[in-house]
Amino acid sequence: MPINNRSPRICRAVLLSVGLLFSSSDMAQAHTMERAISIANNAVLQAAPETFTVSYVHPARFGSVQLRTATGETVPMRYQPPANATTTFTIPLPKLVPDTYRLTWRVIADDGHVMTGNVTFTIARR
Numbered sequence: 441m442p443i444n445n446r447s448p449r450i451c452r453a454v455l456l457s458v459g460l461l462f463s464s465s466d467m468a469q470a471h472t473m474e475r476a477i478s479i480a481n482n483a484v485l486q487a488a489p490e491t492f493t494v495s496y497v498h499p500a501r502f503g504s505v506q507l508r509t510a511t512g513e514t515v516p517m518r519y520q521p522p523a524n525a526t527t528t529f530t531i532p533l534p535k536l537v538p539d540t541y542r543l544t545w546r547v548i549a550d551d552g553h554v555m556t557g558n559v560t561f562t563i564a565r566r
Contacts (some may be wrong), residue, residue: 473497474557475527479543483561488536492543494557499525500547503554507533510540525550538565 478493479485502521508514519531529547544558 473555477557477559479559479561481559481561483559485561485563486566488563489533491530491532492559493528493530494545495528496547497527498549499527500549500555501525502529503546503548505531505543505545508542508544510542515541536563538563 473496475495475497476493477495478491479489501524505517505519505521506514507517515534515536517531517534521529529545531545540560540562542558542560544556546554546556548554
């Protein structure tokens with residue numbers, strides 16, 4: 441295959457494009473994503489959980505958490521988030537009775553991006 445004068449320019453353009461692609465993925469990683477949650481969305485549990493745990497890929501700061509019943513009543517919670525950024529948050533839950541609950545939370549990534557999460561679960565009546 442003959443080499444022409446445009447080959448070095450094309451090679452530089454390809455390398456620049458690949459470099460931009462990788463630098464963009466680094467910026468996207470400044471935001472974090474959920475890695476795991478301890479209660480699956482729409483789960484039907486036979487017993488009330490004592491805690492809820494959410495893990496993230498990258499460290500974040502916990503912003504807030506709220507628990508409501510199916511009728512919208514707020515369930516008081518006593519949770520003091522850690523002062524430092526971390527990847528895993530374990531939230532103690534109050535004593536829960538059979539009902540459907542919606543747990544919502546928000547975390548703040550190191551870049552200031554706010555991410556929210558929620559899970560709805562039911563504690564079955566026996």
